[in-house]
Amino acid sequence: MSVPAQSERQRKLATVAAAAMANKDTPLIRNAWYVAARSDEISRNLMARQILGRSVLLFRREDGTPVALQNRCCHRSFPLEHGKLDGDVIQCGYHGFRYDCTGKCVAVPSQPQPPENIRLRRYRAVERKPFVWIWAGEHDAADECLLPQPEWLGSPDWDLYIGYLNIKGSYVHMHENLLDLSHLSFLHETTFGTPEYARAPIELTVAEPNFEVWRHVECVLPGIYAKPLGWEGQKALRSSGAQYVSPGLHVNTGFLKNLSVPEEQQQPQPTIKVAQLITPETQRSTHYYFAACRNFARNDPEIDAFMLKAQTTAFSEDLFAMEQIARMQALESREDYYEIDVAADRAGVSMRRYLKKLADAEAAPVA
Structure with a gap:
């Protein structure tokens, strides 16, 4: 069957445009900070996590400092998570090879001295509660000044709750999804979305490395916000922003104003900020933490539980979309x-072009 000329032209144009954008096959960006785990997940027990396609061993030294090392013993590839900690020394559970916290092999039980060249890959790990971040590239290239955790995350001025989802889809598409506010009325019809949202004007900032989208909508708030505020059925101004920050972080912000209340009776503006912490597990799967902070309905465990459940439901809708898209791409x-x-895709497309540039620059041979 012949392909109509217009369709063939459209395919060629789309293919050329796509070649300049990051996608599921673009090499992962290693010279960046990513969340390895929540602070309370890492302890004196050895744990492993797949991060950017590599199995990483996570634990704490006796002084509490987090450590991140290659999880595979250099000898016969036994996973060190199944070994044990002896002080700050890891002992492999297969042949007893021992490694210090820098990854250096310090003992081989079957011979007097270990070979000098045996060393685990070491990652820079930095704790910024409530998370431990990892620099996925070379340890000595890590720059803590580039660590992107927002100062409000973990601040006592905000109430915080954290959720986690594992997505069987590319981190690139999750970033694009979070930078796309046009899907809220449809994918999130019963959670975040309202009918007015799809038609609201878009404010864009597209200037590498900053990609940001805002929408301002007058609507009856969805229950996730209306219930904690006691604004059920009342019209409000909802200002929503989405910002790409780094390969491992995306931030969403919401400002809310009750339009049913006279100006002089307005309370301090209710605000919610969500750090979307995106860590590639593999090329095709993603660790996704969301850490939400609010300045309203403070110190209320019931509201914490309600909002965490509601946001988990909403973000699970994103998970469903990402996994269905991945399925169609595979078919x-x-x-x-x-x-x-x-x-409406302009910010997301620009962000994907930027990720492609970062990946290409990292993969380029050193002159």
């Missing part, structure tokens, strides 16, 4: 598969 042949972009 379609490369010749048949292409996507088109519309005006």
Whole structure:
């Protein structure tokens, strides 16, 4: 069957545009900070986590400092998570090779001295409660000044709750999804979305490395916000922002104003901030923490539980979308598969182009 000329032209244009954007096959960006785990997940018990396609061993030294090392013993690839800690020394559970916290092999039981060249890959790990971050590239190249955790995350001025989802899809598409406010009325119809949202004007900031989207909507708030505020059925101004910060962080902000209340009776503006912490597990799967802070309905465990449940439900809708998209991408042949972009995609497309530039620069040979 012949392909109509217009369709073939559209396919070619879309293919050229897509080649400049990061996608599920783009090499992962290692020279960046990513969340390895929540602070309370890492202890004196050895644990492993797949991060950017590598198995990473996580634990705390006796002084409480977090450590991140290659999880595979250099000898016969036994996972060190199944070994044991002796003070600050890891002992492999297979042949007893012992490694210090820098990854250096300090003992081989079957011979007097260990070979000098045996060393585990070491990662820079930095704790910024409530998270432990990891620099996924070379240890000595890590720059703590680039660690992107917002100062409000963990501040006593905000109430905080944290959720986690594992997504069987690319971190690139999750970043694009979070920078896309046009899907709220549809994918999140019963959680975040309201009908007015889809038609609201978009304010864009697109200037590498800053990609930001805002929408301002007058609407009856969805229950996730209306219930904690006691604004059920009341009209409000909802200002929502989405910002790409780094390969491992995206921030969403919401400002709320009750339009049913006279100006002089307005309370301090209710605000919610969500740190979306995105860590590639593999090329095709993603660790996704969301840490939400609010300045209203403070110190109320019931509201914490309600909002965590509601946001987990909403973000699970994103998970569903990402996994269904990944499924369709796997089903379609490369010749048949292409996507088109519309005006609302501008920020996401620009962000994906930027990620592609970062990945290409990292992969380029050193002169």
